Amino acid sequence: MKSLQFSVPADTNKSIRIQEDSMPNFYPYFHRHTETQIMWILKGHGTLAIEQNLFTFEAGDIFYLGANQSHVFKGDFDKNEKQKVHSISIFFDPRKKISAFFHLPEFEELKNFIDTSEVGFKVASKLKTSVGESIAALQKTKGVDQIIDFIRILNHLMQNRHVHIPLSSEKNLPTHISDTDKRIIDAQTFIKKNFTQQKLTLDLIAKEACMTPQAFCRSFKKRTRITYIQYLNELRVQRACRLLTSSNMYNISSVAFNSGFTSITNFNRVFKSIMKYSPKEYLKHYKEATTDHE
Numbered sequence: 001m002k003s004l005q006f007s008v009p010a011d012t013n014k015s016i017r018i019q020e021d022s023m024p025n026f027y028p029y030f031h032r033h034t035e036t037q038i039m040w041i042l043k044g045h046g047t048l049a050i051e052q053n054l055f056t057f058e059a060g061d062i063f064y065l066g067a068n069q070s071h072v073f074k075g076d077f078d079k080n081e082k083q084k085v086h087s088i089s090i091f092f093d094p095r096k097k098i099s100a101f102f103h104l105p106e107f108e109e110l111k112n113f114i115d116t117s118e119v120g121f122k123v124a125s126k127l128k129t130s131v132g133e134s135i136a137a138l139q140k141t142k143g144v145d146q147i148i149d150f151i152r153i154l155n156h157l158m159q160n161r162h163v164h165i166p167l168s169s170e171k172n173l174p175t176h177i178s179d180t181d182k183r184i185i186d187a188q189t190f191i192k193k194n195f196t197q198q199k200l201t202l203d204l205i206a207k208e209a210c211m212t213p214q215a216f217c218r219s220f221k222k223r224t225r226i227t228y229i230q231y232l233n234e235l236r237v238q239r240a241c242r243l244l245t246s247s248n249m250y251n252i253s254s255v256a257f258n259s260g261f262t263s264i265t266n267f268n269r270v271f272k273s274i275m276k277y278s279p280k281e282y283l284k285h286y287k288e289a290t291t292d293h294e
Contacts, residue, residue, distance in 0.1 A: 003070035005181035006031040007188055007224045008091045009231060013238050015098040016150055017091040018139055024083045026073035027225060035091040036114070037065040038153070039073075040135050044085030046076035050120060051168045060128050062135075064157065066118035067093070069168065088135055090150070101151065110151075113158040120167035127160055183209040184223050187216070188231070195235040196260040202228065236260045237274045240267070244283050252279050 006029075008017060017035075022043075030049065045058040050071040057063070057073070065071055077083045092098055094114050102111040123131055134153050141149050157164070177185075187209040194200050205228065206216040220228045240259040256267035256279075272278050277285060 004029045004031040004223060005177050005185065006033040007185060008033050008035050009224055009226055009234065013241070015092065015096075015147060019089045019091065020087070020139070021089070022084070022086045024085070025075045026085055026087075028072070029222070030070055030072045032068045032070045033091075034067050035093045036067050036118075037063075038090040038135070039063045039065065040088045040132055041073075042086040042088065044073075044075050044087070046074045048073050048167075053168055055122060055165075055167065060132065062123035062128055062131055063167070064117060064121050064123065064164070065167070066120045069118070069120050088139065090135065090138070090153075092150075098147075101147075110154060110158055113161060114154070117161070121161075121164035122167060123157065124160060124163040124165070126163070127156070131156065180219050181223065183211060184219055187220070187228075188224075191228070191232055192235065195232055196239065196258065198257070198260055198262050200232070200260065232260075233270050234274060237271055240271060240279065241275070241282070244279060245286050255279065 006027075009019075026044070026046075040062045041057055041059055043059050046056070048055045048057050048063065048071065050065070050069055073085075075083065075085055094102055094111070101107055102114065131153065134149065134156065138146060138149050138153065187205055190208045191200070191205060202213050202217070206213040209216050211219070217228060220231070224231060226234075236259045240255050240261075243255045243258060252267075253264060256264055259267070261267035261270070268278055271282070275282050
């Protein structure tokens with residue numbers, strides 16, 4: 001079965017992405033992505049299809065999925081059972097931002113563990129509680145502390161590598177990326193390069209992808225689980241956060257327009273919907289958290 005090339009939403013500010021999902025069912029398509037994924041199932045049960053193998057899963061299970069491993073989680077619910085799944089995933093690409101760690105001499109063993117774990121594994125039952133608690137704690141940390149805690153999780157998995165259950169006997173890399181997959185990937189690259197331009201419209205992006213706006217929107221969401229406007233807004237808000245916290249030269253209006261927003265009203269609304277604070281509140285909390293009060 002051909003698998004869909006999935007694109008994990010970009011977070012230009014971080015080396016790892018932590019994503020919590022609570023919904024009626026899992027992502028329904030047999031898919032793959034270039035990022036390695038650690039997935040903790042908090043609620044839900046069913047079957048994991050990965051490469052040519054099948055595994056049952058239940059609440060509490062934790063899976064380590066290698067880069068470009070084709071997979072899909074299928075929930076299996078009784079007729080009278082409420083269809084509800086809840087999971088937390090950590091996405092990271094050991095060849096990109098975080099790769100500097102793995103090139104340190106002290107991390108050679110950990111790098112080898114990641115290289116040899118690309119066939120994926122199911123975390124041993126006796127480790128599920130401790131690893132789950134570590135993932136839950138990881139959600140609450142930021143910056144350097146989050147990276148250190150993440151490395152600790154990887155190290156814990158490495159120290160117990162002999163008790164994990166392999167998900168595949170060999171790594172089957174995709175031999176073909178569909179034309180539509182490539183167009184969406186190229187469109188994401190185009191958006192990343194031009195997201196600060198206020199004239200970046202849906203029609204322009206769709207034209208760049210050689211698709212109609214309707215077809216582009218449908219394909220983009222299918223392959224990323226978010227709309228193109230959500231993707232665009234996240235990139236713009238990430239830039240706004242950097243501008244707000246890195247320079248006293250930018251006032252709120254300047255930050256908005258230099259991040260690609262066309263109005264202060266829209267900027268404030270979008271910023272608060274993503275960051276849970278208005279730009280002024282965000283900057284106030286940031287200064288309080290980073291100022292020495294001694």
